[in-house]
Amino acid sequence: MTSDLEVKTIETNRQDLFSRTIWSDPTSQLQNRVKGEDLGRYFLLTDSEKKGIAETIRLNVSTTPYYLNLSDPFDPNCPVRRMIVPDSSESVLSSEESADPLHEERLSPTRGLTHMYPNRVLLFSNHSCSVYCRHCMRGRKVSSPNERMEKDDLEKAFDYIRRHTEIEDVVISGGDPLNLANSRISWILEELSSIPHVKICRLGTRNPVTLPFRITEELCSIIESYNNDSLSIFCNTQFNHPKECTKEAKEAILRLLKAGVSVGNQSVLLKGINDSGEIMLELHKKLLEMRIRAYYLYDPELIPGSRGFRTPLQKGLEIVSYMRGKIAGMGIPHFVNDLPGGGGKITLSPNWYLGFYPLTRQHAFRSAVTGKVHFSFEPVGSEYESSYTILNDEEWEKLIADSTSR
Numbered sequence: 001m002t003s004d005l006e007v008k009t010i011e012t013n014r015q016d017l018f019s020r021t022i023w024s025d026p027t028s029q030l031q032n033r034v035k036g037e038d039l040g041r042y043f044l045l046t047d048s049e050k051k052g053i054a055e056t057i058r059l060n061v062s063t064t065p066y067y068l069n070l071s072d073p074f075d076p077n078c079p080v081r082r083m084i085v086p087d088s089s090e091s092v093l094s095s096e097e098s099a100d101p102l103h104e105e106r107l108s109p110t111r112g113l114t115h116m117y118p119n120r121v122l123l124f125s126n127h128s129c130s131v132y133c134r135h136c137m138r139g140r141k142v143s144s145p146n147e148r149m150e151k152d153d154l155e156k157a158f159d160y161i162r163r164h165t166e167i168e169d170v171v172i173s174g175g176d177p178l179n180l181a182n183s184r185i186s187w188i189l190e191e192l193s194s195i196p197h198v199k200i201c202r203l204g205t206r207n208p209v210t211l212p213f214r215i216t217e218e219l220c221s222i223i224e225s226y227n228n229d230s231l232s233i234f235c236n237t238q239f240n241h242p243k244e245c246t247k248e249a250k251e252a253i254l255r256l257l258k259a260g261v262s263v264g265n266q267s268v269l270l271k272g273i274n275d276s277g278e279i280m281l282e283l284h285k286k287l288l289e290m291r292i293r294a295y296y297l298y299d300p301e302l303i304p305g306s307r308g309f310r311t312p313l314q315k316g317l318e319i320v321s322y323m324r325g326k327i328a329g330m331g332i333p334h335f336v337n338d339l340p341g342g343g344g345k346i347t348l349s350p351n352w353y354l355g356f357y358p359l360t361r362q363h364a365f366r367s368a369v370t371g372k373v374h375f376s377f378e379p380v381g382s383e384y385e386s387s388y389t390i391l392n393d394e395e396w397e398k399l400i401a402d403s404t405s406r
Contacts, residue, residue, distance in 0.1 A: 002044060002074065010073050013041045021065045026214040029064045030130065030179075036061030039085055043073045052086030057093055057305045060143035061086060063131045067210045070243055079241040079273040083133050089308030090134065099140040101302045103342035112149050113157040116342055119168045123157055125149060125188065126175040130211035135268055135309045137301040142175055158191045165197045173204035178214055182222055189226040189233070201226075202234045208263075209237060209244050212252035224259035235263045236295060241274050245286040253290050264295035267333060269316050270309045271300075277322025284323065284331040297333035299348075302340060313337070313348070321350040324368035356388035357396045364391065364399050373403035 022028035034042060036053045039061065043049070053061065063084045072078035076087075100106075104114045104122070112124040127147040129136075141147040161167050170192055177185065192198050203223075207214045227233040235256055239245060256263055265287050269275055274283065284294050297319070300310045316335040323332050336345045354364040354373065361378045378385060391399070 006044060007074070010042060010044060014068075014073065017042065017065050018069065023066070024213045026211055026216070029066055029211055029213060032065050033062045033130075034065070034068055036086075042068060043071075043081065043085060045085070046076045046087070048088040049076065049085050051088040052090045055088075055091035056086040058086065058090050058134060058303075059132050059136055059139040061132060062129075062143070064211050066213070066248070067131050070246070077272065079270075080243050082273055083135065083240065083270075084131065086134055087308060090305035092307060093304050094307055097302050097304045097306065098340070099304055101340045102137075102338055103340075104138075107342050110156045110160050111153045113160055115160075115164075115167075116344055119166050120171065121161060121167055121169075122171045122173055123154075123188075124174055125154070125172050125177040126180055128179050129174065129176040130179060130207055130214070133206070135270055135300065135306065137303055138173075139303060154188065154191075158195070161192075161198065162195050168197060169200040169202070170198055171202045171204055176205050176207055177203055178205045178207045178219070182219055185219070186222045186226075189223070189231075193226050193228075193231045196230075198231065200232050200234070202236055203261075204236050204266075206238045208235075208249050208252045208256070209239055212246070212248040215252035215255050217255065220255045220259040220261075223256070223261060227260045233261055235261050236266050237263060237292070238266050238268065239283060239287060239292070240267050240270060241279065242282045242286050245283070245290060250290045253292060257291055263292050265292050265333070266296040266298060268298045268309075269300060269311050269319070269335075271311045273309075275311050275315050275319070277319045280319050281323050281326055284327055284333070288328065288331045293330050294333040296345075297335045299335070299337040301338065317348060317350050321368065324350070353389070354399060355391040355395065356385065357391045358385055359396075361385075363388070364396075373399050375403070 017032060017034070021032045039045065039053060067080065068084065071081040071084055075081065107114050107116050109115055114122040116122070124141065126149055127142055127144055129142060132143050136142055161170065172188065189201065192201050223233055253263055267274065267283070274280060280297070287294065297316060299313060299316055300306060320332065320335045334347045335349065336347055338345050352366050352368060354366055356363050356378065361380070362375045363378060365374045365376065367374055
């Protein structure tokens, strides 16, 4: 039973935190970040959360006052709270889990650089974030001062990129690259723009969600100055729940768009947070209102202490199926699994295709909108008929009956 005193104390502590933070100043937000040992001042913690804070095998705990303000101090099921506060599931290492399930370290030719795809690399620019999300797939590196990327490390990464002319696309991640100083961001973009074969730069940042005030006019001016004919700059962010779609977040996105930066969203499917069609539909409708296009919906990674977040593979397929027909296609993410062992991303989708009937040269499909069976013809003389799933006479007759019965 929660006492009135406990409630009042937590509410007072929150107000004190918010009042001493210069709200729209990103530096003040970072200086007033709440760490694990102080979470009990701002949340009525459950026993599971207390155990998670004390025994987590994941990354450190930290949140900006802004993001803390989006959470419910008294509801342990609050989606934002669950992305901030560890629980007891973070203290358990399951046999299938790995600190580096994607083999990023094995595929790293030099410190901070992963070369998994032939023409693309991922640059680990820094180890810090505004908020250390509990589901972070790079928890082995993020929040650890031992993973700090010095200028010399970055220069070696740029040298590798220069020597490998097949590299056209560089993803800058971390940590959060927009937690770096403006001067360091400018230098990184300048280095990339000086490499003739690098045409694409993608910034992976969650700051529009967790610290939107970091997306300043000055930062956007720097990005815009390198977003030109020789280098195209994109931004991928990560909104996971409608509660994160605030007025401040939208203003940050609009500043990026005015700098000519296309913004996409990469959600992570998280158990008990956003693993329903209704929540994902609401989220992506809000994102379109913010002018953010859907990009990926990630199946959770097999990282240590993540059993509390992981969902069955079928859950993602159900969500994409639910969204189809209820929102424009640019608002529906690709459901992807980043294969363990460095296999790269694969796209998974509901199977709307039912098969091919050679006798009439017709394909059968199930409509995502109506649920009815629809038919389409294969061109005469096609050389691909044997590559389709072939329907037998009984299956075909059943589909014909199904199409006329609705």
